[in-house]
Amino acid sequence: MPAMSLPTSPMIYIPPLRDGACGTTPRSQQPLWPVLRQEMAQMLRMMPTLCWAMLVQRRPTSLADTAGMMLHAVLACFEVGMMLLAVPLWFMLPGAMFAAWVCVCAGVVIAMCWMLNGKEQMHQCNAGSEGWMMGQEAEDEKWLFLGGMGMSSRHCHNQTLPALSRLFSRPMVCICMPTYGIVFDMMAMMLQRCIQMPSQTRRNLYSQMRCALLDDSMHRCVILCHNDSAVIVSQAVAQLCVDLPSEKLRKLEVYTFGAAASEFMLPLGDTDMESDPAHQTGDQVNEHRGIHVEHFAMTSDPFAQMGVLQSVRQNMEGRFCGSVFILNGNNLTNQKAARRAMPTCAGLTMEEYLMALFPVQMMPDSPAAMRSSVLDSVMMIDRDCAEKREIAAMSNYHAASQAKKGGKRLSWTGLATMAGQRNGMNAGMVALEMARKGCKNCDGHKGGEISWLVRYVAVEEKQAADGSGSP
Structure with missing residues (x-):
């Protein structure tokens, strides 16, 4: 890099x-x-x-921040556990019981999110x-x-x-x-x-x-x-x-x-x-x-x-x-x-x-x-x-222009030879010099x-x- x-x-x-x-x-x-x-x-x-x-x-500076971090941690653990249990419970439980379990879990997640998000956005x-x-x-x-x-x-x-x-x-x-x-x-x-x-x-x-x-x-x-x-x-x-x-x-x-x-x-x-x-x-x-x-x-x-x-x-x-x-x-x-x-x-x-x-x-x-x-x-x-960002953009332009003609993608070092032959390449070289x-x-x-x-x-x-x- x-x-x-x-x-x-x-x-x-x-x-x-x-x-x-x-x-x-x-x-x-x-x-x-x-x-x-x-x-x-x-x-x-x-x-x-x-x-x-x-x-x-950094540790929270107030009791409210501490409570918020704990609620975030509990919610994250609950969501991970819910996702891990979803597949085995889907095979083990009857359809009605699995749907009830999903509804209860969704209600718990919504309640905790409501406490974190508040009323006003x-x-x-x-x-x-x-x-x-x-x-x-x-x-x-x-x-x-x-x-x-x-x-x-x-x-x-x-x-x-x-x-x-x-x-x-x-x-x-x-x-x-x-x-x-x-x-x-x-x-x-x-x-x-x-x-x-x-x-x-x-x-x-x-x-x-x-x-x-x-x-x-x-x-x-x-x-x-x-x-x-x-x-x-x-x-x-x-x-x-x-x-x-x-x-x-x-x-x-x-x-x-x-x-x-x-x-x-x-x-x-x-x-x-x-x-x-x-x-x-x-x-x-x-x-x-x-x-x-x-x-x-x-x-x-x-x-x-x-x-x-x-x-x-x-x-x-x-x-x-x-x-x-x-x-x-x-x-x-x-x-x-x-x-x-x-x-x-x-x-x-x-x-x-x-x-x-x-x-x-x-x-x-x-x-x-x-x-x-x-x-x-x-x-x-x-x-x-x-x-490299400017040269990569010029390379993409050349590759797109040659796609219908069956041309090959030029290397970055070979792009300079194409300057002046196409408006896009010429403008790309100007942008490279400006950069x-x-x-x-x-x-x-x-x-x-x-x-x-x-x-x-x-x-x-x-x-x-x-x-x-x-x-």
Whole structure:
């Protein structure tokens, strides 16, 4: 893998996919059964890592969190036992008794899920509305957050949502992902990654995003999502690209954390995209041509391993758009202090990502050694991965164009000889050069100079931490 040969760095950056040849293939156009077999194999490989990460997860800080974790564990054990007993009981019990047993088990699962999900699926928090970001500009923005797997509605409403609202000093709306137990949630996520399944969560998200983008008084719509909720966001964004004009989509910004999505589709082929994202002014940001997407992924996060990291490093033929910031948890500034303060950081919770990116704001009372953000370190640019993604897209384009003629698939090194002979290949070579230029322009920059998310964090708090009074 290209990333394994890179020198160690707290953060690795992979520029967004340009794909001028439009050679990547969406999953909806791939054979279903091979994709399902691949998903099942990948899920089985992921389970040991996920179980270990859940075992060493940070201990809960409140009695409600402890009760929620115990209920999750009981529900998972009950579902596993129910699935193991289903087949032998189906052979042993009469039909009526087996149906009664299934109904009782379903009732128990529904009751425990009701306690975890709560009554309301959507919550709103204005904890940060009185911070440094006040006035008309705060009212002209729509901020949405989607929690991930394992996050109960109570925890999201009482802890995660207020923390996000205070961090970004904006009113925040949360759409909670309903849970049906970790076992059934994993199965549902596997199916969602392969096919688009209708859900109330996606309908609520699509409605909120569509209303914000069509409202002329709104000049920005920001989406934050964690692990498996990125699958829902990816599908909703793809639908918006079909339903709304490109002028409306310019207001949309998406930031994922440990995305478990297998693809993130955006309109491709625009070789006029900005290749130097560092030090952009406000006017340049507002004139951005399309949807802005950033993915943050911890190398120890099992959901990121099967999602964004798998998609950009190994599945070169897939379409996963957006910039990728890879966080190496074992390369913090002070490793001993990091182990004492965050001994089990695996990226399973949204708070772990926020503390890695914005430790000053999330832990203001922590020691100075622990207040160094990975965004303050110089990034390592994964140029090999960026180039291989563009070359793989051109290779797919050539293979598709030669399929009817009985031609053979060219090697990556032989693609350059085809440039200029076809419009798609020519555009692909231009996109490859743009990707190389983007890697060169980002080389030597810190993560905070490239990521747009830093712009929304309370600047007064950052200046106070740095001891600087300059704007």
